[in-house]
Amino acid sequence: NGLLGEVWDDEMSSSMLGTRMKKVVQNYQAMNKYGVELSGPGGVSGTPKLSGPELLCQLKDKVEVATLTPDLQPFSLLPWATQLPPQQLTSDLGPYKSCAVVSSAGSLRYSGLGKEIDSHEAVLRFNAAPTTGYEKDVGSKTTIRLINSQVMASDDHRFLSSSLYSSGVLVAWDPAPFSADLTKWFNRTDYPIFAQYQRYRRLHPLQPFYILHPRFEWQIWQRIQDNMAEPIQKNPPSSGMLGTVLMMSLCEVVHVYEFLPSRRKTELCHYYQRFYDAACTLGAYHPLLYEKNLVKRMNQGSDRDIYTNGRVTLPGFRKLNC
Numbered sequence: 001n002g003l004l005g006e007v008w009d010d011e012m013s014s015s016m017l018g019t020r021m022k023k024v025v026q027n028y029q030a031m032n033k034y035g036v037e038l039s040g041p042g043g044v045s046g047t048p049k050l051s052g053p054e055l056l057c058q059l060k061d062k063v064e065v066a067t068l069t070p071d072l073q074p075f076s077l078l079p080w081a082t083q084l085p086p087q088q089l090t091s092d093l094g095p096y097k098s099c100a101v102v103s104s105a106g107s108l109r110y111s112g113l114g115k116e117i118d119s120h121e122a123v124l125r126f127n128a129a130p131t132t133g134y135e136k137d138v139g140s141k142t143t144i145r146l147i148n149s150q151v152m153a154s155d156d157h158r159f160l161s162s163s164l165y166s167s168g169v170l171v172a173w174d175p176a177p178f179s180a181d182l183t184k185w186f187n188r189t190d191y192p193i194f195a196q197y198q199r200y201r202r203l204h205p206l207q208p209f210y211i212l213h214p215r216f217e218w219q220i221w222q223r224i225q226d227n228m229a230e231p232i233q234k235n236p237p238s239s240g241m242l243g244t245v246l247m248m249s250l251c252e253v254v255h256v257y258e259f260l261p262s263r264r265k266t267e268l269c270h271y272y273q274r275f276y277d278a279a280c281t282l283g284a285y286h287p288l289l290y291e292k293n294l295v296k297r298m299n300q301g302s303d304r305d306i307y308t309n310g311r312v313t314l315p316g317f318r319k320l321n322c
């Protein structure tokens, strides 16, 4: 299609990055803060390239969307464990017919996608992404907000008091040891997720608030690594990837907006901030480049949907015939 501009190439590799970013990615590939242990074909050249449907079935098969419940050790031994939801998120929420995952990318600015995003039964947003003042481009409905522990802990985000976080269902996560051992994690979180969780629950006891089991982040990481031809960063996937898989477990169909950049692609990091850095779109700490390769391979929509609307279409797991 000669009239169509370039969309995401599903074989993007760190060798296609500029010198500065290549160095950053290579540093993270060498660093191993979370004790990742390589197994399987990951990073070996000659990794067979699976088809979209094969990748979707792998993801459905090997990733479990689990959340912390009060019965799990070491939490079961602590008085505040009763603040955790008694049931799994996946048994409390959905199933939804159609869902939107709204990345926070700068390319959402001037997209005019707000109405389309709000037309979904459920909408997932990330971290500090606002809707007020940006309704035309990102809509105003928030069903679920996925937040990382850094946002929960940082003073600038005023997590405990800002109205940004007080509507919809909250889901939090923290980069955990690769073993996903809950006691090891509890003793060495990246940010104080549990202290902040307890404070928030005391202030907003009625708002549903889940914490993702660390198995979830590393099971997704393994799917990415096993399907790439080079070693990826040994850090958990970005919130965008976690939220996309989360919604695939709750929805019949998932539309992800501006995760694969549209014709509006820009170095503007977030649609809500005047800050420019290509690493926001291509990844530095997170294996974001490879997450995007995987999502591109699983996309059931057209390249034109990506180009004009920044929209990817993924089937929900329930709908898959594996």
Ligand code: C5P
Residues within 6 Å of the ligand: 102, 103, 104, 105, 106, 126, 127, 128, 238, 239, 240, 241, 258, 259, 260, 268, 269, 270, 280, 281, 282, 288
């Ligand atoms: O920056 P933050 O993690 O809050 O953004 C939410 C998600 O949106 C990211 O985890 C990433 O997956 C996606 N994103 C992106 N390109 C950007 C900014 C964010 O793909 N420029």
